[in-house]
Amino acid sequence: MKKQLTRRDFLKLAGLLPLSVAAPKLTGVLDAQPFQNVIVVVLDAFSAHDISLYGYPRETTPNLARLAERAVVYHNHYAGGNFTTPGTASLLSGMLPWKHRQFIHYGTVDENFISHNLFAAFPHHYRITYSHNPLANNLLNQLAVGGNFDNYIPSKNLFLTTDGFIPDLFAKDEDIATVSWVRTIKRQEEGYAYSLFLSHVYEPYQELKIANLRPYYPRGIPSVKSDNYFLLEYAVDWLGGQLGKIPQPFLAYFHFMPPHAPYKTHRDFYQRFATDGWKPVPKPMDIFSREEDYNYEELKTARTAYDEFILYADREFGRFYDNLEKAGLLENTWLVLTSDHGEMFERGIQGHFTPVLYQPVIRIPLMIFEPGRKTRTDVYENTSAVDVVPTLAHVTGQAPTPWSEGIVLPPFAPQPPDPQRNIYVLQARTNPQYAPLTTATVALVKGQYKLTYFFGYQELNAEDRLELYDVQNDAEEMNNLYSTKRETAAELLNELKDKLAEMNAPYL
Amino acid sequence: MKQYTKQGLWSLFLICAFPLHVWTFILAFRDFSWVTERTNAWDAVGVMSYGLVFAFIESLVIFLIAVLLGFLIAKTWDPERRVTVMGHMALTASLWAVITSLFFLIPISLPSSVIAFLVKQAHPLRVLYGVSLVLVGLTVFVPTMLILRSQAFFRAIRGVFERLATLTTLYLFFDVVGLIIVILRNF
Numbered sequence: 001m002k003k004q005l006t007r008r009d010f011l012k013l014a015g016l017l018p019l020s021v022a023a024p025k026l027t028g029v030l031d032a033q034p035f036q037n038v039i040v041v042v043l044d045a046f047s048a049h050d051i052s053l054y055g056y057p058r059e060t061t062p063n064l065a066r067l068a069e070r071a072v073v074y075h076n077h078y079a080g081g082n083f084t085t086p087g088t089a090s091l092l093s094g095m096l097p098w099k100h101r102q103f104i105h106y107g108t109v110d111e112n113f114i115s116h117n118l119f120a121a122f123p124h125h126y127r128i129t130y131s132h133n134p135l136a137n138n139l140l141n142q143l144a145v146g147g148n149f150d151n152y153i154p155s156k157n158l159f160l161t162t163d164g165f166i167p168d169l170f171a172k173d174e175d176i177a178t179v180s181w182v183r184t185i186k187r188q189e190e191g192y193a194y195s196l197f198l199s200h201v202y203e204p205y206q207e208l209k210i211a212n213l214r215p216y217y218p219r220g221i222p223s224v225k226s227d228n229y230f231l232l233e234y235a236v237d238w239l240g241g242q243l244g245k246i247p248q249p250f251l252a253y254f255h256f257m258p259p260h261a262p263y264k265t266h267r268d269f270y271q272r273f274a275t276d277g278w279k280p281v282p283k284p285m286d287i288f289s290r291e292e293d294y295n296y297e298e299l300k301t302a303r304t305a306y307d308e309f310i311l312y313a314d315r316e317f318g319r320f321y322d323n324l325e326k327a328g329l330l331e332n333t334w335l336v337l338t339s340d341h342g343e344m345f346e347r348g349i350q351g352h353f354t355p356v357l358y359q360p361v362i363r364i365p366l367m368i369f370e371p372g373r374k375t376r377t378d379v380y381e382n383t384s385a386v387d388v389v390p391t392l393a394h395v396t397g398q399a400p401t402p403w404s405e406g407i408v409l410p411p412f413a414p415q416p417p418d419p420q421r422n423i424y425v426l427q428a429r430t431n432p433q434y435a436p437l438t439t440a441t442v443a444l445v446k447g448q449y450k451l452t453y454f455f456g457y458q459e460l461n462a463e464d465r466l467e468l469y470d471v472q473n474d475a476e477e478m479n480n481l482y483s484t485k486r487e488t489a490a491e492l493l494n495e496l497k498d499k500l501a502e503m504n505a506p507y508l
Numbered sequence: 509m510k511q512y513t514k515q516g517l518w519s520l521f522l523i524c525a526f527p528l529h530v531w532t533f534i535l536a537f538r539d540f541s542w543v544t545e546r547t548n549a550w551d552a553v554g555v556m557s558y559g560l561v562f563a564f565i566e567s568l569v570i571f572l573i574a575v576l577l578g579f580l581i582a583k584t585w586d587p588e589r590r591v592t593v594m595g596h597m598a599l600t601a602s603l604w605a606v607i608t609s610l611f612f613l614i615p616i617s618l619p620s621s622v623i624a625f626l627v628k629q630a631h632p633l634r635v636l637y638g639v640s641l642v643l644v645g646l647t648v649f650v651p652t653m654l655i656l657r658s659q660a661f662f663r664a665i666r667g668v669f670e671r672l673a674t675l676t677t678l679y680l681f682f683d684v685v686g687l688i689i690v691i692l693r694n695f
Binding site for chain 1: 612690
């Protein structure tokens with residue numbers, strides 16, 4: 001006999017109604033989220049050009065070489081830009097600077113893209129982030145407002161000494177407030193400061209706090225903006241420890257300053273390369289060279305200090321990896337090592353604040369450590385920073401990231417990438433943020449060739465400058481093929497100009 | 509006798525603020541071009557604005573120190589002389605601080621004959637510091653004595669201070685503008 005539904009039964013079933021509404025969503029979450037952790041480590045201004053793993057004659061990265069035996073190593077990986085702001089934004093957003101618009105010095109991404117980023121791609125992960133670099137923090141601050149983090153660790157927490165009250169007081173104008181504070185109080189920078197009296201008191205006070213560490217760092221203790229001192233080993237240990245305590249699955253983004261200038265290595269590596277006799281290839285001065293960087297010997301000395309600082313960063317990344325392994329975290333974690341941009345010491349240019357886009361400032365490392373991988377895979381196809389977000393989303397079963405301009409990287413993509421794929425890098429630091437690009441440098445890397453297009457610069461009397469290099473066979477970019485390979489150059493230039501027109505269209 | 513009058517304190521504050529603001533203006537204008545090149549002119553104005561706000565704060569600190577030091581002076585001095593002496597000391601100390609900074613700012617060096625003389629000494633640095641101490645002492649001590657003993661000198665210094673005070677009032681106006689810019693940049 002069919003039993004009638006009593007009033008009591010109905011009420012019991014009604015109690016289950018909210019669960020029935022939530023159930024499909026919960027199932028969806030469980031299906032799409034295989035609970036693998038993700039850690040992205042950025043070593044700032046880390047040029048592939050100076051990494052022995054990629055063929056640099058000085059052995060700067062013994063630890064990376066050791067760890068590479070269990071990684072996917074990308075040999076021709078390009079940043080989105082040539083300094084922190086566009087480089088980091090491209091890595092985190094999966095978009096190139098002409099789309100996310102963070103290509104000025106202290107810019108932020110277009111408001112429309114706050115929800116389009118690495119963190120938003122992992123909505124069910126516990127998202128933790130830390131950066132030494134104030135420019136990266138400017139971007140992270142913007143993303144934090146958009147609710148992208150569960151744990152955004154303030155940079156000052158891992159500094160030995162800090163001007164932390166400046167970002168606290170002037171959060172929305174941190175960069176310029178900090179520049180002014182440095183000019184006001186820190187005589188170290190130039191030997192004089194705006195402040196005639198307090199600067200004499202402030203410096204000894206700061207110095208007192210770190211005096212006992214001085215012997216370990218013969219070139220000075222690593223620092224950001226003069227005297228915000230830090231130790232990479234402290235950051236690595238503390239953050240590594242946090243990863244064992246936070247809920248899983250997690251997504252961690254750690255942006256460490258070394259080997260960015262000032263190049264203050266640990267005493268274990270001090271003068272390691274000072275007398276090795278290695279000489280960089282002499283290169284002609286560039287029109288954008290700076291008077292203070294003309295001297296070949298001085299550039300060589302600076303490069304040696306940089307290479308020794310890389311040794312320090314390499315050791316600490318090695319320790320970071322080993323600690324994660326000991327903690328058992330790597331069994332279930334994707335670990336990515338990369339950078340935001342490179343660094344150069346040639347053609348009368350030191351650093352990366354430059355209109356040029358030679359390989360040392362745009363070719364960066366990328367290593368992906370897959371959970372459980374025991375073998376090495378080398379990828380020689382051209383890849384871009386914008387590929388990292390779609391790749392991580394893909395390998396961990398997250399929803400696709402259609403906003404990204406990148407692709408899923410080999411060997412994780414179902415199909416091999418197009419070998420003739422266009423990789424773009426943009427420098428437009430002085431161009432207004434929301435205007436068509438009229439003063440900029442764009443590099444287009446396609447196959448073995450790289451076309452660099454400079455336009456709108458006063459130094460060039462507003463005329464175009466074009467260079468074409470075979471970067472596979474002429475890694476030092478010594479032979480400009482623009483006038484001899486006219487057909488290739490014209491083809492690449494047309495593609496580049498078409499792309500520029502497409503990207504400028506919304507701002508015309 | 510009352511140690512300070514309101515007018516005297518205000519004058520002393522203006523005298524303390526004067527060199528700090530002049531120096532900030534000079535350096536901020538020097539920085540204007542590279543900050544503009546680094547980002548833009550509005551940011552260069554921002555650097556200058558923060559600089560002026562910090563200069564105002566430093567002026568307050570130096571003023572408070574000067575006031576406290578003034579209490580060490582005998583009560584028999586009249587408040588005007590007390591303010592004039594403290595103002596003179598603040599100005600002189602600022603002047604020496606500027607001179608030490610100028611050493612890094614522009615390529616100046618001691619005359620070669622002085623350097624040759626120092627090199628010949630057994631302890632050149634001691635001699636240099638000794639001479640510096642004497643110079644600083646004289647620039648503090650001699651005007652202080654003249655302010656106390658010579659009515660004409662006292663009046664002349666007062667006249668100078670009054671003119672500087674007028675100029676500093678203008679700088680304070682710029683401080684207010686700077687503060688407004690700082691507030692605007694943080695909203």
